[in-house]
Amino acid sequence: MTANSQQIALLDALPETAVAVGVRAADWREAITASGDLLVASGATTDAYTAEMIDTVERLGPYIVLAPGLALAHSRPSPSVLRTGLSWAALAAPVPFGHEANDPVRLVIGLAAVDHDAHSGALAKLARMLADTDRMRALQDATSAAEVRRLISEYEGGLQ
Amino acid sequence: MKLLAVCGMGIGTSIILKTNAEQALRNLGVDGEVEVADIGTARGAAVTADVVLTSAELAAELGEVDAEVVVVDNFVDVDEITGKLSAAVRARG
Numbered sequence: 611m612t613a614n615s616q617q618i619a620l621l622d623a624l625p626e627t628a629v630a631v632g633v634r635a636a637d638w639r640e641a642i643t644a645s646g647d648l649l650v651a652s653g654a655t656t657d658a659y660t661a662e663m664i665d666t667v668e669r670l671g672p673y674i675v676l677a678p679g680l681a682l683a684h685s686r687p688s689p690s691v692l693r694t695g696l697s698w699a700a701l702a703a704p705v706p707f708g709h710e711a712n713d714p715v716r717l718v719i720g721l722a723a724v725d726h727d728a729h730s731g732a733l734a735k736l737a738r739m740l741a742d743t744d745r746m747r748a749l750q751d752a753t754s755a756a757e758v759r760r761l762i763s764e765y766e767g768g769l770q
Numbered sequence: 771m772k773l774l775a776v777c778g779m780g781i782g783t784s785i786i787l788k789t790n791a792e793q794a795l796r797n798l799g800v801d802g803e804v805e806v807a808d809i810g811t812a813r814g815a816a817v818t819a820d821v822v823l824t825s826a827e828l829a830a831e832l833g834e835v836d837a838e839v840v841v842v843d844n845f846v847d848v849d850e851i852t853g854k855l856s857a858a859v860r861a862r863g
Contacts (some may be wrong), residue, residue, distance in 0.1 A: 670827075671827045673825045673827045674782070674783060676783050676786060676825075677844045677845055680846070682786065684782040686779050686781070710826065711826070711843040711844070721782050726780070729781075733789075734789040736786070737845075738789060738790075741793070741848050
């Protein structure tokens with residue numbers, strides 16, 4: 611990995627094919643599968659990675675629900691990760707993941723990483739955006755993938 | 771002050787936590803460094819840390835360590851992290 615790869619913009623990691631709103635999911639497995647399918651659609655992963663993300667929750671519990679209503683679905687770097695990427699699956703109706711403090715989940719962000727470093731710049735930006743409650747409220751209300759990306763683009767633009 | 775952010779894999783949730791914990795340290799005016807670890811290596815990494823930040827579930831899995839363990843519910847709530855870190859920093863002297 612070159613030094614440049616650590617500077618991946620949030621928007622570059624999240625192409626429009628990786629974003630969906632109004633996603634139907636009956637349970638946490640379907641919700642993670644939706645975020646995995648979006649990673650596959652954008653060319654970041656193969657289907658095997660989706661199964662690995664589900665396996666992570668089965669083994670380690672729903673700790674990926676890191677804030678009220680928000681899950682960061684991910685697994686380890688593996689051969690099923692083709693390139694570093696994010697996905698955004700805003701659910702039509704919230705589903706429980708079994709997390710004591712932060713259930714139910716309305717938004718699943720999928721993360722695929724090729725190694726331990728390449729994605730950290732984009733993820734740090736994501737962390738700061740998730741901490742911005744006004745921006746997140748607008749993002750929760752977004753009704754299209756294009757609107758989600760426009761709001762993220764505005765956020766990133768404001769950082770420069 | 772040395773902090774350790776712990777998640778299952780050390781690549782996702784813990785980086786979110788690290789980023790917002792660094793902001794919390796700046797809010798508190800505390801000079802500190804935040805590293806990340808996965809739950810498999812966290813016990814070893816915690817030996818040299820003053821404070822370990824993690825979720826309730828992973829804290830239970832981590833077990834007893836010498837560092838102050840701070841359980842964070844909302845990894846993107848800088849106010850929550852700042853408040854809990856403030857108490858841990860005081861406890862650590």
